[in-house]
Amino acid sequence: MLIDFFLKLKSHKLPVSIKEYLTLLEALQKGVIGSSVEDFYYLSRTALVKDEANFDKFDRAFSEFWQGVETIPGIEAQIPLEWLLKQAELTLTEEEKKQIEALGGWEKLMETLKKRLEEQKGRHQGGNKWVGTGGTSPYGAYGFNPEGIRIGQDRSRNRRAVKVWDQREYQNLDDSVELGTRNIKVALRRLRRFARKGAPEEFDLENTISSTAKKAYLDIHMRPERRNTVKVLMFLDIGGSMDDHVKLCQEMFSAAKTEFKHLEYYYFHNFLYDFVWKDNRRRHSERTKTWDLLHKYGHDYKIVFVGDATMSPYEILQPGGSIEYFNEEPGAVWMKRVTDVYQKCIWLNPEPEEIWGYRQSVQIVKELMGGRMYPTTIAGLENAMKLLTK
Amino acid sequence: MRFSGTEEYVSTEDLTLAVNAAITLQRPLLIKGEPGTGKTMLAVQVAKALGVPLLEWHIKSTTKAQQGLYEYDAVSRLRDSQLGDPRVQDIHNYIIKGMLWQAFTQDTPCVLLIDEVDKADIEFPNDLLREIDRMEFYVYETRELIKAKNRPIVFITSNNEKELPDAFLRRCFFHYIRFPEKETMEKIVEVHYPNLKKNLLREALEVFFEIREVPGLKKKPSTSELLDWLKLLLSEDIPPDALRSKDRKTIIPPLHGALLKNEQDVHLFERLVFMTRAKGN
């Protein structure tokens, strides 16, 4: 029965491991608690949940378990397709059926799904941490095999996946979800990993001394630098609908600040022109010339722009296009100057990637960035970081 | 060995249970919680309650895992060799024992506190995995294996400044000390000021919890600030009435500087009170 409890936690996507489960068993064996459920609740929590952010999830799982409410096992597989199908059994409308036809019919849809599955599987094996899979293939572990779905055999049944797909019921499992508080931690971890890489050698004083003392001759040691050397210069779009997103990004980078050697921020509005500012309240009085930045910060800085890149194309391409003041030179010229000086430039766009294509300005900016625009999803961030560290 | 709180430390049921699980299974207990919720004090009190020695290792941003095991003072040895000091012959003279070593070689079990583990480099916890798991390590300079005579009871505190690696977390029990509710807080205060008048305590706690609710505070007052403040109230002989008003939001409580240490917070708070007052008039 305890294993059911363990699986229940997993099904709630709690990152519990076998090791911790065994610890719980051991504690029970050794009589750490009496027989009250409350004691068991505390014990299992202290043994299994290592992050208070997961307590709520744990509580829900726990109460569900003790009420004996059954949910469908296997939810924790990345694409719980069978489950989705069941969920949607009763909900597909005529209109939705038409939509499926419009999308090229069921077969095509399933193809896409399958491709997506494969992608995710690949990513998983690529070392991504998926909640609840514990490093094994989710497909094996939960008996889910894409080949095994009877695609198209039972059309009326299978179609119903679409509805749920749209609802994105499993979006927590998906690292293409926009950053929220839930996965901000994961993103942070990756940011740190990013900050840690690229360690050049530094003089190892301690080792040199001890080795010299031992050998009685000067024996110089080098070591990879532990503190990282990554320097980041951020430009944040401020003063609009983007503020919240931008703030999120800023917070994220700040939280990882200890991992960067330098981290500097500047603000802009919509696009980069001949000046930026540091303090948004004093944006009109205390401006910094973009030229000065180009001289002040060395070529080894990595540049991160954050903004929705959504504006009139004039704002990028025309002199005087800025909505703030009259800019002598078009923003695109300024952007080119930046990308010429700094090799590593990226643009993080908090807007969902799906809509980028509909906005001309986003396309222009992306082009100016040499295609290096990323969504602020975990996957997007990871790709961005990969590029910055290359 | 079983812990059940002490006269000086109020332990909630879940905390007590976590401590006992850690003692029984001989695994480290990781403690997180807001500042001032008694994380550090817990280890002190557990050692006291069990009557075992306490070893404290306070972590700084520059602390390395190796320092908890031992350090080899090569510089002294080099110097001694140049001065012809005979001590130089014995390498043991230059091995400085770290906290883990000291804990491992105690004759009785002991409590080892690793305080504020999150201050160190993110690699720090990983570098200690084996030592904490196996309770042994190897001294290369002297070719010795140091093995724990008695597994110490390890408490690790964190203020959440950095995330801890999963491998490390899997080896620990975990407890998050929630900010005490009024009832628990009353008990904690009683532990510190057994003779405090009931009505003063009540009024003071009201004020305290209200200030904690003020939106936008940079640092909410914690247990330590409450205790400091009470001490001041007592020494200044402030009557409970001074804390009360028909509408508490319109007075600034006496000695509030003890609760709000941050200048910005004090300003914010005073502004709020004045605003409420102005509205009332």
Ligand SMILES: Nc1ncnc2c1ncn2[C@@H]1O[C@H](COP(=O)(O)OP(=O)(O)OP(=O)(O)O)[C@@H](O)[C@H]1O
């Ligand atoms: N449960 C408690 N029982 C008795 N006293 C307590 C309790 N919790 C906190 N205190 C009091 O609050 C003070 C602060 O506790 P302590 O220093 O252990 O907090 P901490 O969580 O380690 O804080 P920090 O995160 O700032 O290190 C203690 O000196 C103690 O007097």
Ligand SMILES: [Mg+2]
């Ligand atoms: Mg402390």
